[in-house]
Amino acid sequence: MSAMSDRARRMREMRECMHVGPKLQAYLDGEVDDATVERVAAHLEYCRKCGLELAAYRAIKHALGQRQQPADDALARLRSFGEQLAATGPEPPADA
């Protein structure tokens, strides 16, 4: 009996793997619904294969995120341009 239920459990886990695997990246990006979040998280509790896969994608996303452009002069100029628009509109005050 325990051999049967072991096999049944493994089959179930394999099916879960095929369902969850393709969703790992969207899960990492926060682009799946709540039900999927729960299903993926539950699977990750026992599936080492998917855990490693997710860890690899997380490391890649992290490395890419660090390439973000730092704030520089151009951004500062754009900010003050925007702030000026917000304060006086596209033209200087009429009575300036």
Place this chain on the structure above:
Amino acid sequence: MDQSAAAADERAQAAFARYVLPEIEVLYRVALSITAQPADAEDLVQDTLLRAYRAVERFDGTHARAWLLTILRNTEINRHRRRRPDLLDDPDAQLERHEGRGPFSAPAPGPEELVVEQVFDKVVDEALAALPVKHRQVVQLVDIDGLTYAEAATLLEVPEGTVMSRLHRARKRIRDRLAAAGLAPTRSGR
């Protein structure tokens, strides 16, 4: 200027401050991802801000970023209509931005971890540079510029599913390169 015009200006200015100012940095990052030169990116965002100012009174207040990305896209297309009608798809518009990585401020790694991390980053950089243009662009927009799938889809005018499949395939390529370098588990499929 009569009073109702002055009131309209005030409304526009308030809406602009509320919806547009917080998005300037994202707009600039996205502009850097879709233009060839940083100076072009700055001009593009400046034009986008002017257009947004003129349109902000008609804006309904939902999904400000997506609204602004649409303006940015249209502005870019207009700016280059004569020269390059499809700049957003033009390989020349793609950037190789290897410079400008900010200091990494996670817990200070030991020398060996530092080397591994540097090699890892280098392989990621190379893999990114080797991606087909449309795939690299989606990676830049989502992972570097911080857009959602929906926002990237709005900017590129493609279905969200296209953004997702390009992004996932692109990251898988990067993962495969890392695996080949012994920096990620090897895995077939997916």
